[in-house]
Amino acid sequence: MYIQLDFESDIPIYEQLKHEIIFAIAKKQLSPGERLPSVRALASDIGINLHTVNKAYQQLKQDGFLQIHRQRGVVIDPDGPPKADTIYREHLQQILFPIFADAHLRNVTKQDFHELIDHFYDALEKEETTDE
Amino acid sequence: MYIQLDFESDIPIYEQLKHEIIFAIAKKQLSPGERLPSVRALASDIGINLHTVNKAYQQLKQDGFLQIHRQRGVVIDPDGPPKADTIYREHLQQILFPIFADAHLRNVTKQDFHELIDHFYDALEKEETTDE
Amino acid sequence: MYIQLDFESDIPIYEQLKHEIIFAIAKKQLSPGERLPSVRALASDIGINLHTVNKAYQQLKQDGFLQIHRQRGVVIDPDGPPKADTIYREHLQQILFPIFADAHLRNVTKQDFHELIDHFYDALEKEETTDE
Amino acid sequence: MYIQLDFESDIPIYEQLKHEIIFAIAKKQLSPGERLPSVRALASDIGINLHTVNKAYQQLKQDGFLQIHRQRGVVIDPDGPPKADTIYREHLQQILFPIFADAHLRNVTKQDFHELIDHFYDALEKEETTDE
DNA sequence: GTGGTCTAGACCACA
DNA sequence: GTGGTCTAGACCACG
Numbered sequence: 388m389y390i391q392l393d394f395e396s397d398i399p400i401y402e403q404l405k406h407e408i409i410f411a412i413a414k415k416q417l418s419p420g421e422r423l424p425s426v427r428a429l430a431s432d433i434g435i436n437l438h439t440v441n442k443a444y445q446q447l448k449q450d451g452f453l454q455i456h457r458q459r460g461v462v463i464d465p466d467g468p469p470k471a472d473t474i475y476r477e478h479l480q481q482i483l484f485p486i487f488a489d490a491h492l493r494n495v496t497k498q499d500f501h502e503l504i505d506h507f508y509d510a511l512e513k514e515e516t517t518d519e
Numbered sequence: 520m521y522i523q524l525d526f527e528s529d530i531p532i533y534e535q536l537k538h539e540i541i542f543a544i545a546k547k548q549l550s551p552g553e554r555l556p557s558v559r560a561l562a563s564d565i566g567i568n569l570h571t572v573n574k575a576y577q578q579l580k581q582d583g584f585l586q587i588h589r590q591r592g593v594v595i596d597p598d599g600p601p602k603a604d605t606i607y608r609e610h611l612q613q614i615l616f617p618i619f620a621d622a623h624l625r626n627v628t629k630q631d632f633h634e635l636i637d638h639f640y641d642a643l644e645k646e647e648t649t650d651e
Numbered sequence: 652m653y654i655q656l657d658f659e660s661d662i663p664i665y666e667q668l669k670h671e672i673i674f675a676i677a678k679k680q681l682s683p684g685e686r687l688p689s690v691r692a693l694a695s696d697i698g699i700n701l702h703t704v705n706k707a708y709q710q711l712k713q714d715g716f717l718q719i720h721r722q723r724g725v726v727i728d729p730d731g732p733p734k735a736d737t738i739y740r741e742h743l744q745q746i747l748f749p750i751f752a753d754a755h756l757r758n759v760t761k762q763d764f765h766e767l768i769d770h771f772y773d774a775l776e777k778e779e780t781t782d783e
Numbered sequence: 784m785y786i787q788l789d790f791e792s793d794i795p796i797y798e799q800l801k802h803e804i805i806f807a808i809a810k811k812q813l814s815p816g817e818r819l820p821s822v823r824a825l826a827s828d829i830g831i832n833l834h835t836v837n838k839a840y841q842q843l844k845q846d847g848f849l850q851i852h853r854q855r856g857v858v859i860d861p862d863g864p865p866k867a868d869t870i871y872r873e874h875l876q877q878i879l880f881p882i883f884a885d886a887h888l889r890n891v892t893k894q895d896f897h898e899l900i901d902h903f904y905d906a907l908e909k910e911e912t913t914d915e
Numbered sequence: 916g917t918g919g920t921c922t923a924g925a926c927c928a929c930a
Numbered sequence: 931g932t933g934g935t936c937t938a939g940a941c942c943a944c945g
Contacts, residue, residue: 394855395850399853399943399945400853400945401944401945406617406620409617409621409624410616410617410620412624413620413623413624436944436945437945438945439944439945442944442945467624467625468621468624468625469625470625471622471627475625476627479618479635480635482618483615483618483635483639484639485542486611486614486615487636487639487640488538488545489541490603492541492544492545492600493600493601493603493607494603495603495608497636497637497640500636501633503615504619504629504632505629507615507616507619508619508629511620511623531919531920531921532920533920533921557931557933558932558933559931559932559933567921567922568921568922568923569922569923570921570922570923571920571922573933573934574920581845586659588932588933589664589928589930589933590929590930590931590932590933591658591930591932592931592932663928663929663930664930665929670884673884673885673888674881674884676888677884677887677888700929702929702930703930716888731888732885732888732889733889734889735886735891739889740891743886743891743899746882747879747882747903748903749805749806750875750878751900751903751904752802752805752809752907753864754867756809756848756863756864757866758867759872759875761900761901761904765897767876767879768893768896769893771879771880771883772883772887775884775887795934795935796935796936797935821916821917821918823916823917831936832936832937832938833937833938834935834936834937835935835936835937837918837919838935840918851918852918853917853919853943853944853945854916854917854918854944854945855917855945856917857917857918
């Protein structure tokens, strides 16, 4: 698993790290129960601060993506995050709708979005089998 | 046009303000050329600082949603924002894909997203005619 | 003489008005001694504030482009503005150099500027004879 | 890099600051990737408010001269600003032509301007090698 | 220690 | 009255 960070980006590094790990799980490059590098190892590997890795791990644990054990280290949670409930779906809308509204005013159509989603889900499925 | 802000949210107030204004334009509650309240008026209306309103206005101007005239105040840009180009679409993917991946792991399906989008675009069209 | 103002511009209206009058003099559309409309007439003609026209006229008088007489009204100064002295030339550099530096970093070359200037002076000469 | 501001000038301080930084880049006193002082450091250095410095930095970032990183601070953008396009060149004319017209009426000739430009570009090249 | 956000209040330019 | 500029000081997010 290769972590690809963009230090020029506006997105905080710990957020990018979270994204990368979630992506890897979605692509099944990381399997449930699989171990992740320790905070120290990953931090020195990528060349970022301990706290940054730790923050990402803690939040991923909080969201149910990871388990953190004193001895066994960090592993992918076998069950994954809680399934989307009403609260989550409302949260999702709250995040997406401003993006949609902006895009709409820039002439991005409903169809464009459908294609974008299909493209994303297709890419996931492909990478599941071919990648790594 | 009613501005609805959440002061508890971790989304900056000026961002929320931008969202509300973009929504209102998308819903055609605000028409091209229409005037917006002055920074001072809106600020005291919402109960926030005029600089916060100003920041939102300035960024919306920068993005092509608004025009700011010397003494005539702030108006909706008749032409609206620049249309989505390749850069914008890549930016859009960069923002959306992490959200999609997270949702996917919470069992939100491709179909769920399609419905979400249709729901959003339908809501826009409805509000265009019914609202205000 | 047609006054062309851009109310969307960042440039103050009284500045634009000054520019238009100076242009007209440079193009010899306005001759030394010729009368300009009164403050009131011009203001109502263009549809702007009295004060705005007055401010432009006063500054043009200050710079030696106009004379303002109580009875005879506003006329083009026969002698025109004082000729460029050292102070003026330093002032000119102070204004132009930041523009040049910015343009330089955007790959505008020395030759581009030479052409721009030739183009400007050629345009002046042409309009002197043909226009109005 | 020495910042020279004129607090008596009617050019806003943040504009003067922008000019100074653009000059320094043009003179290659500041190299792509090089770090600039933090907003706080520069502000206290010059004796102005940190928000004023921040405004200059933000606008230079917007124009592609700088990059602002989370904790690494402010650096010169390796790629520099976008290259001059048609829009920029029209904008340039709009700014320069009124200046040319005024200067022309003060007997500044085409040749004077050619010399001014050559002088500017020569100065840039000299300072590139000698300065700092 | 870095920039980001928000508040507060002052003065000025513009129309 | 409008926005533009500048100052001042506070708290937070990031690393």
